[in-house]
Amino acid sequence: MGNPNATSAADASDSVVEVPVGALLAADSPRVVRVDESHAQGLAHSGRTLPPLLVHRDSMRIIDGTHRLRAAVLRGQDTVAVTYFDGSAEDAFVLSVEANISHGLPLTHAERTAAALRILRSHPDWSDRGIAQRTGLAAKTVGSLRRRDGPGPDPPGRLGQDGRIRPADPVRGREAAARLLAGRPTASLRQIAREAGIAPSTVRDVRRRIGEGADPVPAVQRRSGHGTAPAPAPVPARGRGQPLPALVTSLCKDPLLRLSEAGRLLLRMLDIQVSGLRQWERIVAAIPPYRAETAAAAAAQCARDWQELSEELRRRAAAQTPA
Numbered sequence: 001m002g003n004p005n006a007t008s009a010a011d012a013s014d015s016v017v018e019v020p021v022g023a024l025l026a027a028d029s030p031r032v033v034r035v036d037e038s039h040a041q042g043l044a045h046s047g048r049t050l051p052p053l054l055v056h057r058d059s060m061r062i063i064d065g066t067h068r069l070r071a072a073v074l075r076g077q078d079t080v081a082v083t084y085f086d087g088s089a090e091d092a093f094v095l096s097v098e099a100n101i102s103h104g105l106p107l108t109h110a111e112r113t114a115a116a117l118r119i120l121r122s123h124p125d126w127s128d129r130g131i132a133q134r135t136g137l138a139a140k141t142v143g144s145l146r147r148r149d150g151p152g153p154d155p156p157g158r159l160g161q162d163g164r165i166r167p168a169d170p171v172r173g174r175e176a177a178a179r180l181l182a183g184r185p186t187a188s189l190r191q192i193a194r195e196a197g198i199a200p201s202t203v204r205d206v207r208r209r210i211g212e213g214a215d216p217v218p219a220v221q222r223r224s225g226h227g228t229a230p231a232p233a234p235v236p237a238r239g240r241g242q243p244l245p246a247l248v249t250s251l252c253k254d255p256l257l258r259l260s261e262a263g264r265l266l267l268r269m270l271d272i273q274v275s276g277l278r279q280w281e282r283i284v285a286a287i288p289p290y291r292a293e294t295a296a297a298a299a300a301q302c303a304r305d306w307q308e309l310s311e312e313l314r315r316r317a318a319a320q321t322p323a
Helices: 037-044 066-074 089-102 109-122 128-135 139-149 170-183 189-196 200-211 219-224 244-252 255-259 261-277 280-286 289-320
Strands: 017-020 053-056 061-064 079-085 157-159 165-167
Touching (some): 061 089, 089 128, 109 128, 109 139, 128 139, 170 189, 170 219, 200 255, 244 255, 255 261, 261 280
Parallel strands (some): 053 079
Antiparallel strands (some): 017 079, 053 061
């Protein structure tokens, strides 16, 4: 089943056939107590025709109808009516859970939790809401189970109830799109979206934000902790002692800075600083004595402006550092 919102019974045959009772295997069910004898007795003595059992064709395991099968045995029947499901064993289990949620004896909370964990392992690309709908749990509960007991790293995207794939971590998806846009600025929105695992509209927003010199990830997403990717860390202390050329070279490798107009302006300004450091003696010698004081005052003002920029950047970095 690709879409967690699609009903697995759609893969079941419409035809009803009679199958020998002995040919059927016990259900692969999340129930701790497989058969409630009193419930089966009630069905057997009800006198009404019971609906067909749903059976996984490949394994002949019951998907839905364990108590109806027991009732048929209590009635002395040799055969029972079934419809077949054609699909994987994993999808058959999901359908069994869904059937037990919608009718019959309800599953306990512990049984539904165990079912959700198993579905998380067999369908890790399904959204929390999709699994919650199937198991009768809250989406937040499924999300907590995924983080605590999930089967390893999240896939890059999750399949929503509407059949659309969305990034498991929107922060990473946006950052991936920003890197792709920097490396291939002429690529189409759909190409970038496909590779980053996000929607084309999100790529368009990333491109707009970068063009404006803003973070490609909205601040609310970084603060929400929705994804596992933390906000960019501030410049570590070891970087502050590095020579200016090394620091500028490191900044020039950042695709987000290269892609935005404001980022490119900063890199050009820093590059001029690096070039000037290498030619200080020539610069000093070229300034006429009567302009030395004015040039010194201009240089001092530039230093103060750069210091103010440095302090603002450090305040911003400190504000984005996780507590």
